[in-house]
Amino acid sequence: VRFEVLKTDPSTWEIGPYHPALPGPMKLRLQSDGELIISARYEIGYLHRGLEKCLELHPWIASIAYVDHLEPEASAFGEAAYCLAVEEIGKIPVPPRAKVIRIILLELSRVSSHLSAVAKMASSVGTETAVHYVLRDRERILDLFELLSGARFSLNFMRFGGVASDITEGFIERVLEVCEMVRHRLKEYNDLFTFNHAFLDRTRAVGVLDRKTVLDFGITGPNARASGVGFDVRKQHPYLGYEELDFETPLGREDEGMLGDAHGRFMVRLREIAQSIEILKHISEGIPPGDFASIRVERDFRLPRGEAFSRIESPRGLMGCHLVSDGGATPARAQFTTPSSAVVGALPLLLKGARTEDLAPILSSLDISVAEADR
């Protein structure tokens, strides 16, 4: 019997810059053979705001409001990286109470950002009910931000040498309440879709990010940890007193499917939410008395000459801030290293061989922030 093979040319498919399957404004140029992606190229920069240049043009005190926009989903992390770099150059001490308030804020932001990632993942496979549940719970965390800083997204709350204000009365009780609520909700999420057969079919062995790719591209955070690379800045290079906290870094497990697949990344984020809840409960119980800031930053604030590089563990991985001061009223150079840039770089490799239908789950499982990649 002779079989005739139907030869077809690959299709070229340009997605973006605005498309529901994409994590933000970016462009993907795909070549597909039927449903299989045979090559992928990306183009970013549609959300470039010249953030680093803006920092060089504004006084030190005004810059915190700008770094908020580095990653709007978790603005506290940009603030923390920037403040830590400033404090290192100026040798500005941070009171213990301010450190604890910062950790509370950062861990709440991490939970909020991971919940947002969970919602995106659910949306990408068409589970709208899960999206509503998760976003409803995230609102409770945004309420806490509002209680603390008056804002829900761009918090503008950290200051050089501390934070803008002390925690309000009843804040800790509300934090503990929300922690308990999220802890219960995690079980609900698992019942609803984490171990839903159809969800597993859509996410297991999909978008596998192997250990070598992680190391080659410098991918960090939950995406790397799901592939078995146990790097966490909070453990390896502790800051703000994380070294005094007892917590584990969740890693991907081979017994749950393929190491580094979309489901593994999803699971690591869920476990990190649980981990952050434990950190919050532990730290909220022993908040030390004292000042919430060591100095009052005035309009004519200046730093001595010097440079510093701070690094923190943001919800997406290692976030670094390289800051140079020439003793002037504005930073001489500000530069950020963001985890999403590394992930975007690995996309051509990761998408090659994937099915077009898996595009949205793969991209959402990586939790790419185009805002921080473009800056």
Added chain:
Amino acid sequence: MSWLLTVFFFVLFPSAALMGYLGRKLGADLQARVGPNRAGPAGFFQPAADLLKALQKEDAARTTPIFQQLCLAALVGLLFSTVTVLPLNSQYLVLNADLSIFLPLWAGLGVAMMSLFIGFYHGSVPSWISVLRVAFQAVTGAFPALIAMLCVGVQAGGFRWTQILDAQGANPVSWILVKNPAEPFACLIFIVSGLILFSEPPMDSGISRSETSGGLSSVWGGRNLVLFKFSRFYAFFLWSAMTVTLFFGGWLLPQWIQEALGVGAPLAVVETLTLLLKCFGLMLIIEAIIRVNPRTRADQITGLSWRVLSPLALIALMVSSLWKVYVV
């Protein structure tokens, strides 16, 4: 003609509006939100608002090419030809032939073919991919659906609607669903394969997946969009009405009610309402399942159809046949 208008204006259009409203309310309840509450009391006129909104939507292209319009007309025509075999009541059954129940199956395949033409003519990659998925699904869904119908035919002794309903009663214990151990499976296979055949959620990977945005579902605007959406509702309704008639006693009423109503219009109205009630119940159950489950991938759908539904349907047919020969 007057019969057709009656079916459309008193059965199909109100059903589409009511199910649109109930579906949205059910979805809202499951998702812990309020749902429609602006248009009219408790948002009851939301379907009318939806209709007006859809009518005002502009086409992606300023004018829809004549070929696409012709394909849409053929798609709608093929689908609505099945109104003639819609088993609404015993009084006004237009076509009650031996092959009546198979017409929707062929219509489903025809709809898939027309979708294929529309998508290919549209000329964008999302359109090609989405219509290819629709076509593959239709082919794979048709086979198990056909076998599940045969299971019912074997049990009932024929394929006319009247024969199928004569084999059942108003009482649930006399429905075909419980006549032999294979029928519940046949029912499940029939429902799932119908969703696959007509690319209905959650088997609508060709139409509603985010990466095919700009594909088949985005081609239309205004009247064409309304027609496209209504035909998708109709396909869902048709399959539900068939499921209810094949497995859940259809329009059948208890004997004393039939005697009280006599023959003619009153009986037809009550029978139609009975069928609609069962139909809406089934559709809402499916809707609830859709809302909480992820959308299945096209290759997983075809895999499910070939590897699970088709063999199971064949086993169900064998069991039904053996049951009919040796047990009944």
